[in-house]
Amino acid sequence: MRFMLTAEQRRFAATLDELLSRADVPAAARAWADGDRGPGLAIWAALARVGVTSLAEHAEPADLVVACEELGRHPVPGPLAESLAAVPALLGGLPSSRARELLAHISSGTAIATAAFPPQVPLALDADIAQVVILSENNKIFLAQPVGTFDSMDPSRKLFAVRQTEVLAADADAVAAGVRHGTLASAALLLGAGRGLLDAAVRHARTREQFGRPVGAFQAVKHALADVLIGIEFARPLLYAAAVAVGAGQATAARDISAARVACADAARLAAAVALQVHGAIGYTRECDVSLWLAKVRALSAVWGSQAEHRAVVLAALTEPKTGPWS
Amino acid sequence: MDLDQDPAIAAFRAQARAWLREQVPDPPLPAVNTEEGFAAHRRWERKLAQAGLAVVSWPEKYGGRDATLGQWLAFEEEYYRSGGPVRVGQNGLFLLASTLFSHGTPAQLDRILPPMATGDQVWAQAWSEPGAGSDLAAITSTARRAAGGWLLNGQKTWSSRAAFADRAFGLFRSDSEAERHEGLTYLMFDLRAPGVTVRPIRQLDGDPGFAEIFLDDVFVPDEDVIGMPGAGWRVAMSTASHERGLSLRSPGRFLASAERLVGLWQRQGSNAASERVADAWIAARAYQLHTFGTVAALEAGGTLGAESSLGKVFWSDLDVRLCETALDLLGPQAELDGQWTASYLFALAGPIYAGTNEIQRSVIAERLLGMPR
Structure with missing residues (x-):
């Protein structure tokens, strides 16, 4: 057993961090929210050039979660869980040449994908900029088109009701693979958002002064931030373990994904609450970067299964005779 | 990155499991902090030592079997899963011994470790x-x-x-x-x-x-x-991270408790507290996986520092929540003396000993997050 990232995976994370730090992601996320997708799409193109869009097809799930944590941390706008994980995993399980062709476009970055998987994911995120829109219902898979738009609490998420235009396949395994990867990616994005929120709160607490000292010198602030770090550091191993289980096709994969998703979303929610409180009034403004993660954490933890559903999956797996908790 | 169990660990695990299944006392020993119970637990330590299971990670010449960290973790999982008695020698076996391995003279190791391993000196x-x-x-x-x-x-x-x-x-x-x-x-x-x-x-x-x-x-x-x-001070602090982390409370302990909690929840047959039951198991599993990560980092030449404070807060808070959930599931039976009341009372001490959780949170904020002192 060697349960740690490889040097290559750490380098990949560092490369993405560097690329995204230079790219002014906050400005791109704000422009995206205002309807100007140009800067955000330029970031997607840059990500495609370093191989992020082909991870689901060509790399291990562990590589995918490493990347998604960085994308959530920065926070990149667009249908990440859908285009980088769920749709490629779904298409990869289909034998048809049409599916292969679509997958090739998504992997190379010439197409962005989105999807609706009702009931957990009833609306397709950013379907207006996606070249591939998937609707998966009752184990049937369709190509679809947007028919109505909804605003999200997170202004950088535009949601679309979709209608089927073409039957692609009927394949329960492919749908399951899509949901598995989408959920796993959403957990990684949430963990990354938590990390981004913690980084911002730490920066603020070190520099903002009140009563003649940095607010981070006060124990009430220190201890709140410490709890955020604890939440993140103990959610990450669950995320990695889920990626390992998915990669190895283990029977515990569903349980492990749900456990990771519960912990990552809880860690991100705590990070959001603490980051807002540590920032004070400035954190409650659109001007402050904290706003870019705050609503996203809430929005993301509502799709790809609720916390209650994922906890139920864990308990069901633990009480089922075949897969005990010690496997 | 993988979670595959290497064959040497699997073999050792199976051996420990078989021995524990035969030997763990049933009914349990009397409470450890009584004269009778202390003596009984001392005898249990001798029995463990005779089977070569008292101090598996120590060098062979002091009564151990040179087990790797991975093998030790597997042993701990099996020990707590089997309902093994409290380790009465804990202070010596896991705290003083680590200090001696780092700072003791060969003569001290020869003189102190063997009777510690057998329970003759607690x-x-x-x-x-x-x-x-x-x-x-x-x-x-x-x-x-x-x-x-x-x-x-x-x-x-x-x-x-x-x-x-x-x-x-x-x-x-x-x-x-x-x-x-x-x-x-x-x-x-x-x-x-x-x-x-x-x-x-x-x-x-x-x-x-x-x-x-x-x-x-x-x-x-x-x-x-x-x-x-x-x-x-430097001698004591150099091994303090062991006390907070790995050696004091190994993950097997909490996984075993979480497994019992899931069993209790299932037997109670209601949906009461089901989210908290799930959370307890998820947290115990998180602590196990986090420890696997720590072991991998140590085996790759890393060291254990302020990160151990993360674990100390995490496991001690988890232990309290887990036991409280069990008591809530038990309803009016919760107050009756039993395994869960004992576990609960013991768990309440966790956030206090080995450096209070307030101290640990300050360590985390200052040393890991760079907050001003």
Whole structure:
């Protein structure tokens, strides 16, 4: 057993961090929210050039979660869980040449994908900029088109009701693979958002002064931030373990994904609450970067299964005779 | 990155599991912090030692089997899963021993480790004093030079196992002029030596799990100093991260508790507290996986530092939540003496000992997040 990232995976994370730090992601996320997708799409193109869009097809799930944590941390706008994980995993399980062709476009970055998987994911995120829109219902898979738009609490998420235009396949395994990867990616994005929120709160607490000292010198602030770090550091191993289980096709994969998703979303929610409180009034403004993660954490933890559903999956797996908790 | 169990670990795990299944006492031993229970737990330690399972990670010449960290974790999982008795030798086996491996002389290792491994010598810790709890460096008990050794004076308190143990270890001020973290010396002493008075203290569960120790010109020979005189703080701190993390509370313990909680929830047959039951198992699993990560990092040449404070807060809070959930599931039966009430009362101490969680959170904020002091 060697349960740690490889040097290559750490380098990949560092490369993405560097690329995204230079790219002014906050400005791109704000422009995206205002309807100007140009800067955000330029970031997607840059990500495609370093191989992020082909991870689901060509790399291990562990590589995918490493990347998604960085994308959530920065926070990149667009249908990440859908285009980088769920749709490629779904298409990869289909034998048809049409599916292969679509997958090739998504992997190379010439197409962005989105999807609706009702009931957990009833609306397709950013379907207006996606070249591939998937609707998966009752184990049937369709190509679809947007028919109505909804605003999200997170202004950088535009949601679309979709209608089927073409039957692609009927394949329960492919749908399951899509949901598995989408959920796993959403957990990684949430963990990354938590990390981004913690980084911002730490920066603020070190520099903002009140009563003649940095607010981070006060124990009430220190201890709140410490709890955020604890939440993140103990959610990450669950995320990695889920990626390992998915990669190895283990029977515990569903349980492990749900456990990771519960912990990552809880860690991100705590990070959001603490980051807002540590920032004070400035954190409650659109001007402050904290706003870019705050609503996203809430929005993301509502799709790809609720916390209650994922906890139920864990308990069901633990009480089922075949897969005990010690496997 | 993988979670594959290597064959050597699997083989050792199977061997330990088989032995424990046969040997773990049923009904359980009497409570450890009673005279009868302490003696019974001492006998259990001897039995473990005879089977080569008392100190698996130690070198063979001291009674161990040179097990890797991975094998040790597997043993711990099997031990707690089997419902094995409390390790009465814990203070010595997992705390003093790590300090001796890092700072002890070969003669000290030869003299102290073998009887520790067999339970013939059970150790108490003697860190806290009435005026030095979280602020451990405020200790005022003294060690004064005497011919061939030192004379100890002062008072220690909350000394785990001191009511029935044989020997104790702790820090003493040997130079009153030096800066507070200097001038401390790490010493071992005999709890039955002339000048030692032990006053047991009844804990929340009614048993004397710790004690006060009064020291009145207690002689300690030079051979019982660990490290250099005056270097006691650094000696103690170099292994403090072990106490908070890995060795004090291994993940197997919480996974076993979480598994029992899931079983209880299932038998109760209602949906009460189901989200908390799931969370308890998820957290126990997270602690296990986090530890696997720590082991991988250590095996790759890393060191364990302030990160161990993350684990200490995490497992101690988890333990309280887990036991509270069990009691809530039990309804009116929760107050009746039993395994869960005992676990609950024990868990309540976790956020306090081995450095309070407040101290740990400050360590995390200052050393891991760079918050100003």
